[in-house]
Amino acid sequence: MIQFILNGQEVSSTAKANVRLLDVLRQEFALTGVKCGCREGECGACSVILDGRLVNSCMVALGHVAGSTVMTIEGYRATARFAALDKAYAAVSAVQCGFCIPGMLLASECILARNPRPAEAEIRAGIAGNLCRCTGYHAIVEAIGIAAREGKGLW
Amino acid sequence: MEKISESTRKKDHAAKISGRALYVDDHVPDGMLCGKLLHSTRAKARIAAVRLPSLPAGYLVVDRNDVPGINRVHIVQDDTPVFAEATVEYAGEPILMVVGPVGTEVERILRAIVVVYEEQEPVLDMRQADEVFFNYNYAQGDIDKALAEADLVLTETFQTGYQEQAYLETQGIIADPRDGRMTVRGSMQCPYYVHGAVAKALGCGAQAVRVVQDVTGGGFGGKEAFPSILACQVAVAARKANKPVKVIYGRREDMAFTSKRHPSLCTYKVAIKHGEITGMDIEVLYNSGAYTTLSPVVLQRGLICASGVYRIDNLRVAGRAVRTNTVPAGAYRGFGAPQTFFAAEMMMAHVARELGVDSLALKEKYMVRQGDATSTGGRYHFPVPLPAMIARLDELTGYRAKHRRYQAQTGRCRKGIGLSLFFHGCGFTGSGERDYIKAVVQLRKNTDDTVEVLASNTDIGQGLKTTFCKIVADTLGIGFDRVYIDNPDTDRVPDSGPTVASRSLMIVGGLLQRAAGKLKAGWRAGEEQVIEEHYVQPDFVIPFDLEKFTGDAYPTYSWSVNVIELEVDRLTGTHKIIGAWGIYDVGVPIDLNILHGQMQGGLLQGMGYASMEQMEYNAKGLIRNNSYSDYIVPTAMDVPPLVTEFINNPYPYGPYGAKGAGELPVVGVAPAYIAALENALGVKINKIPFTPEDTMRVLQEVEHNDSIHS
Numbered sequence: 117m118i119q120f121i122l123n124g125q126e127v128s129s130t131a132k133a134n135v136r137l138l139d140v141l142r143q144e145f146a147l148t149g150v151k152c153g154c155r156e157g158e159c160g161a162c163s164v165i166l167d168g169r170l171v172n173s174c175m176v177a178l179g180h181v182a183g184s185t186v187m188t189i190e191g192y193r194a195t196a197r198f199a200a201l202d203k204a205y206a207a208v209s210a211v212q213c214g215f216c217i218p219g220m221l222l223a224s225e226c227i228l229a230r231n232p233r234p235a236e237a238e239i240r241a242g243i244a245g246n247l248c249r250c251t252g253y254h255a256i257v258e259a260i261g262i263a264a265r266e267g268k269g270l271w
Numbered sequence: 272m273e274k275i276s277e278s279t280r281k282k283d284h285a286a287k288i289s290g291r292a293l294y295v296d297d298h299v300p301d302g303m304l305c306g307k308l309l310h311s312t313r314a315k316a317r318i319a320a321v322r323l324p325s326l327p328a329g330y331l332v333v334d335r336n337d338v339p340g341i342n343r344v345h346i347v348q349d350d351t352p353v354f355a356e357a358t359v360e361y362a363g364e365p366i367l368m369v370v371g372p373v374g375t376e377v378e379r380i381l382r383a384i385v386v387v388y389e390e391q392e393p394v395l396d397m398r399q400a401d402e403v404f405f406n407y408n409y410a411q412g413d414i415d416k417a418l419a420e421a422d423l424v425l426t427e428t429f430q431t432g433y434q435e436q437a438y439l440e441t442q443g444i445i446a447d448p449r450d451g452r453m454t455v456r457g458s459m460q461c462p463y464y465v466h467g468a469v470a471k472a473l474g475c476g477a478q479a480v481r482v483v484q485d486v487t488g489g490g491f492g493g494k495e496a497f498p499s500i501l502a503c504q505v506a507v508a509a510r511k512a513n514k515p516v517k518v519i520y521g522r523r524e525d526m527a528f529t530s531k532r533h534p535s536l537c538t539y540k541v542a543i544k545h546g547e548i549t550g551m552d553i554e555v556l557y558n559s560g561a562y563t564t565l566s567p568v569v570l571q572r573g574l575i576c577a578s579g580v581y582r583i584d585n586l587r588v589a590g591r592a593v594r595t596n597t598v599p600a601g602a603y604r605g606f607g608a609p610q611t612f613f614a615a616e617m618m619m620a621h622v623a624r625e626l627g628v629d630s631l632a633l634k635e636k637y638m639v640r641q642g643d644a645t646s647t648g649g650r651y652h653f654p655v656p657l658p659a660m661i662a663r664l665d666e667l668t669g670y671r672a673k674h675r676r677y678q679a680q681t682g683r684c685r686k687g688i689g690l691s692l693f694f695h696g697c698g699f700t701g702s703g704e705r706d707y708i709k710a711v712v713q714l715r716k717n718t719d720d721t722v723e724v725l726a727s728n729t730d731i732g733q734g735l736k737t738t739f740c741k742i743v744a745d746t747l748g749i750g751f752d753r754v755y756i757d758n759p760d761t762d763r764v765p766d767s768g769p770t771v772a773s774r775s776l777m778i779v780g781g782l783l784q785r786a787a788g789k790l791k792a793g794w795r796a797g798e799e800q801v802i803e804e805h806y807v808q809p810d811f812v813i814p815f816d817l818e819k820f821t822g823d824a825y826p827t828y829s830w831s832v833n834v835i836e837l838e839v840d841r842l843t844g845t846h847k848i849i850g851a852w853g854i855y856d857v858g859v860p861i862d863l864n865i866l867h868g869q870m871q872g873g874l875l876q877g878m879g880y881a882s883m884e885q886m887e888y889n890a891k892g893l894i895r896n897n898s899y900s901d902y903i904v905p906t907a908m909d910v911p912p913l914v915t916e917f918i919n920n921p922y923p924y925g926p927y928g929a930k931g932a933g934e935l936p937v938v939g940v941a942p943a944y945i946a947a948l949e950n951a952l953g954v955k956i957n958k959i960p961f962t963p964e965d966t967m968r969v970l971q972e973v974e975h976n977d978s979i980h981s
Contacts, residue, residue, distance in 0.1 A: 148297035149290020151488075153439050154522040158899035161439055189290035202288055206280050209864035212872065213732030214287030215439035215488030221288065240907040247899065249437050249489055250732045252871030253907040255864070 120181045123147075123191025133179025138162045140178050141188060149189035149218045153247070160246030163219035164188050170226040170245070189218035197225060200267035204259040212250035220246050224260045232271040233264055275745055275927045278864035282736040282756070287486070295443040295457040295485040300515040303445070305374040306333075306508050307518065309366045309381055310528055311359035314393035314596040314892030318357060318366065324383040330371035333508040340474025344500045345467050351562040351599065353472050353503045359388075360561035361596050362893040363528035365500075370508050370516055393596035395892050397536065397558035400593035404559050405567045407574055409647060409820035412585030414542070417550030421542035425625055429539070429614035430958040431941075433886040433894075434532035434603055434879075437904050440488020442529055443519040444501045446509035453506050456483040459498040460490045461769035462759045463727050468499035469506045480506075483760045490731040491876070492602030495771050496564050497529050527897035530601025531886065533557040533569055533592070537577070537614035541622055542585070548622065548637060550585030553577045555611060557592040560599035566592040569600070571700050571817075573607030575824045576938075578646045579615030580657065580692045581637040586646060596892055602771065604873065605938045608695060609880065613959060616691045616942030621955055630946070631671065634692055635661070649813050649823035656920050657692055660832040660854045664690070667914065668834045668852055677950050686849070688836040689946025693939030696825030697922075697931030698774045701815035708768040710806040712782045714743065714790050718799055722747065722790070724756040724783060726767040728775045733933050734865035735775055741861060742780050742926050746787035747794075765803070773829065773931025776861060777922070782806060784926040809924050827922050829935045830856040833874070833943040839951045844967035846882060846948065852914040853936060859921050859928035870915040870936045877940020879905045885960045 119128040122145065131140050138155070141147045141164070150173060153161030157175040164173045165187040192198050201224050204210075211217050220243060227234050227242035234242070239260045240253070248256065264271070286292040323332055335342050335354040342356065343349040355366045369380045394400050418424060444457035446469075455469055462482040470480045482502075487494065501518060509516040520529070535557050542550040555573055559566040574590040619637075623630035639645075641654045665671050673688045680686065698704050713725035724743055730736040736756050744754040757763075767779045786804040793800070808826075815822035836849040853874050860866040883903045889895045896902040915936075921928025941959045949956055954969050 147290075148293065151294070151440070152296065153441070154899050156522070156898060156900060159439060159522075193289045202285075205288055206284050209278060209281055209284075209734070209862075209868055211281065211284050211287045212734070212868055213439065213487065213489040214283065214292055215294065217287050218290040236912075244906045244908045247437075247439065247904060247906065249439055249491070249876070249904065250872045251868055252873075252875035252913050253910065254871045254913045255868055257907060257912075 118178055118182045120183060121185040123187055129178060131178055133177060135178045136174050137176040137178055137181055138173040141173060147188045147190050151215055151218060153215065160219045160223065161216055163222045163246060165222050165226065170223055189221060192222060192225065197267065197270050200270055201263045204262035204266065207262060208255045208258050210251060210255035210259040216246055216248045220248065220256060224263065227260060228264055228271040236261070273859050273927065275741060276860045276863050278862050279737065279741060279751060281734060282740055283730060292486045294440055294488055295445060296519045298445060298485065300445065300447055303515045303517055304370045304372055304512055305377055306368045306370045306505060306516045307377050307381055308368050308504065309384055311355065311362055311364040311366055313359055313388045313390055314362045314395065315391045316359050316388035317391065318355065318359060318386060319389050320387040321366065322385040324380060326380065327376065330369065330376065330380060331512060332367055332369055333511050334367040337511045338472055338507050339510065340472045344503050345471045346496050346499060346564050347567055348563045351500060351564060353507060361598050362891060363598055365504060368504055368508050370512055393892050395595055395597060395888060397534065397556055397593050397595055400595050402594040403591050404563050404594050405570050405592040407571060407820055408589045410587040411648060412550065414550045414552050414585045414587040417542040417585035418540065418552060421544050421549060423543040425541045425543065425622055427539055427618060427621060427957060429537045429617055431535045431610045431613055432960055433534050434884055435526055435886055435902055436491040436493030436531065436603055438489030438491060438493055441520040441522055441525040442497060442501055444498060444505045445515060445517045446502065446506040447515040448509045448513055452479050452481055453510065454481045454483065455502045455506055456485050457498060457502065458487045458494055459484050460494045460729055460731055460771060462729065462761050463766045464496070464769055465499050465502045466761045469502050472503035473506055473510065481760065481762045484729045484758045486758065487729060487731040491604045492606065493529060494731065495602040495769065497601065522899065523897045526902060527894040528598060530564060530599055532603035533559065533600040533607065533610065535610035537611060539614060539618040541618060543622070546626055548583065551578055551583045553588045555588065555590040558595055558597065558600060559592045560595060560597045562599045564599045564601045566600065568700055569602065569607035573611045575647060575696065576608045577611045577615060579612060579619065580639055580694055581619065582639050582643055597888055598894060604876065605934050606772065608938045609941060612693050612939050613941045616939065617945060617957065620946055620949065631690060638692065645824065647824050648821045652811055653827050653922060654920055656830055656856050656918050657832065660830065660856065660918055663916065664832050664834050664852055664854050668836065668850065670834050673836070674950060683842055684838050684840050685951045686836065686838045687947040687949065687951025688834065689943045689950055691833045691939040691943035691946065694828040694830050695773060695931060695935040695938050697777050697827050697829055698825055699772045701817055701824055704778060704806055705808040710768040710779055710782060711765040712767045712779060712786055712804050713765055714783070714786045714802045716790060716800040718797055720753065720796060722754045724754065725764045726779055726783065727759045727764050728767055728770045728779050729759060731770065733869060734862065738776055738861045738865060739780060739783055742784050743787045746784050747791050773934045776929055777925045777931050778806065780926040780929065826924065827930055829930045829932060831935055831939060833939050835943040835947045837947050837951065839948065839966060841970055844963040844970060846963065846966065848878065848910055850911055850914070851878065854916045854918060855935060856918045856920045857932040857935065858925050858930035860917055861927060861929050866917065866932060867915050869932055871913040873936025874913050874915065874940055875905050875910060877937045878910065878944060881941035881944035881959050881961065883960060883962060885962055
């Protein structure tokens with residue numbers, strides 16, 4: 117039995133400790149906002165925030181999260197910070213196919229949590245682990261910049 | 272700016288950003304089984320035997336003997352088997368599927384299966400192919416005379432590689448046999464293609480099949496034909512199991528075994544007399560892979576673009592798509608055009624170099640104008656805004672001055688700037704819209720006076736839900752929130768054709784505008800009304816004759832000019848992109864944000880195609896760069912801000928003046944990129960992708976030559 121905090125709730129899983137966190141989140145907890153794009157830590161579609169850090173949940177064994185705090189888009193979307201990013205992404209229509217977007221949102225959060233006024237280079241570095249094949253990244257980078265400016269005090 | 276161009280909040284924004292949007296793998300029907308395919312490990316072989324382990328209860332194996340209808344997938348020519356028969360023709364060909372309740376157990380069974388192959392010699396190199404799938408030729412003027420009378424004939428061959436669509440969501444399909452019908456859902460561009468293919472494989476009437484598109488995580492052409500293949504396999508499995516079956520491809524499986532852009536070899540022979548280009552003799556060769564899939568149309572489009580945006584009076588174009596024992600190639604954004612535009616643009620640059628003139632000046636001299644004949648004897652009926660676009664990009668980038676200045680550089684890091692001119696035909700190739708697709712749309716007005724758009728075109732990220740609803744709402748003069756559209760379900764929507772060929776907005780959007788106009792004229796508040804519209808070819812179009820390869824290949828064209836500026840480090844061979852600019856004529860933009868997103872995404876895909884997206888098969892014919900770890904697509908750190916602009920050039924027959932847009936941005940990026948590299952390195956380059964490794968090779972050759980001569 118592995119216990120951890122998932123989107124603010126104490127949960128436990130009976131899955132084996134070597135199972136991927138990605139599979140546990142999707143199959144056991146039905147958190148389908150966590151997307152599977154490659155299962156080898158390259159695309160970032162399955163990004164979650166683990167104890168404040170952005171990780172690819174396909175590369176994290178369940179055993180590793182015992183006692184930790186995990187946040188997925190399902191938990192994040194209830195926050196004011198999400199609302200600010202949501203508005204900014206909408207303003208520039210940064211969402212296309214949407215498959216990378218839950219992971220991209222959590223990456224955006226981690227960038228702004230580290231530095232509320234990031235330079236463009238910091239934004240680009242912060243989403244470099246999250247592939248997007250639709251947008252050319254331009255609109256996403258812009259959206260994070262807008263959220264930083266307009267979400268004053270949130271981060 | 273037109274009012275329709277003002278950006279709005281996208282219809283699917285909220286569902287996608289919140290993680291609530293459901294993609295195919297997010298659905299788990301009751302009693303669902305998991306399926307996985309056994310792929311051939313040989314490029315060409317006879318299957319002597321398949322030895323199965325004993326199967327636990329609830330697990331089954333599905334193969335060609337289980338196909339109740341025809342064991343061929345309906346695409347264009349129906350030659351792709353649903354499951355392999357006596358032979359396999361490429362490494363990866365699906366032989367059978369194992370189906371059962373637990374995925375890991377399905378995988379264990381797959382590993383325990385032994386296939387006994389009698390290997391045969393595969394044909395891997397397209398130059399060695401002895402079977403020509405498709406062969407089209409056309410000519411104008413007298414090229415033999417031009418070649419004979421030329422005082423200079425320049426001949427060069429250009430090579431382009433595979434490009435993998437690399438959509439973030441891999442291929443996936445669920446088939447559900449319950450309620451006496453086969454319901455197929457999944458990630459796809461063309462629900463009616465899937466519908467037709469599944470009915471044929473199951474050998475049942477059209478009524479017995481229903482296809483629903485799930486939210487789709489990107490396509491770029493990769494989900495045009497391939498989902499038909501997978502859907503046939505999964506539907507056959509679901510029928511045998513009599514339970515829902517889901518198959519989701521893994522990333523490596525997806526990259527190795529699904530269709531990608533055709534590799535090409537194009538040979539250009541250019542006749543020059545008194546410093547004038549008097550003719551071009553062009554041979555185009557595409558590697559189709561083991562089956563025909565979409566190759567005839569990809570080749571046609573490639574050939575139509577073979578002479579670029581230039582007026583070449585004596586022209587001969589010969590094209591072949593050949594069979595090899597490699598993975599079948601298929602649709603990819605640009606659909607045959609990026610290959611020949613790369614060759615045409617580089618050839619013009621190399622001719623200029625040979626003649627000692629500026630490449631842009633040479634291109635400007637031969638650029639087509641409104642009223643000129645197209646390469647196939649059609650007509651450029653509408654304004655060609657290339658001169659204004661060149662002027663604007665020069666203003667933005669300083670192209671002309673920099674291109675000259677960068678020719679005389681010294682030092683470790685050297686800059687280069689390159690420019691390309693290109694078009695993309697709008698709508699289906701040739702007479703496709705009129706003779707084959709015959710699009711139909713409907714608008715349903717409900718009793719609460721909301722309006723539903725009924726069309727089979729899919730939103731795969733390009734914003735179609737939003738742009739369709741904008742057109743209808745604006746034409747009706749009602750709020751955007753009063754018009755809605757669901758993902759297509761073949762039980763509910765008429766066949767408005769596939770989501771391909773830069774046709775959805777111009778053709779189907781145009782039909783919706785007309786339907787909305789009719790509905791407005793006969794609007795009866797509080798009543799249910801259904802309006803239907805059918806495609807009619809505009810009168811001005813010169814009918815296309817595929818046999819003779821003459822006529823208007825498209826009613827109109829979208830135009831673009833790209834500039835790329837970069838810096839090459841001569842010590843490491845790496846390229847740093849300094850700037851990328853694109854100016855586009857897509858008629859009137861229906862939502863500027865969406866259009867910028869399309870253009871920026873395409874620009875980046877094109878930059879990847881030119882520089883880093885290298886994919887090869889190994890000596891066994893198996894794709895070896897089959898993961899994001901070794902097939903590298905650009906990240907946010909690989910590029911500077913992308914600058915995209917639009918030029919006003921309304922198309923009178925498109926909705927609000929709009930033309931095709933989605934494919935255009937990827938068509939001409941590679942030649943701009945490679946021209947920039949040539950500018951920095953001072954050498955001629957004839958292939959893409961041109962990687963840092965290629966750059967090192969060139970630099971070492973240059974240095975080697977320097978040392979010999981010094």
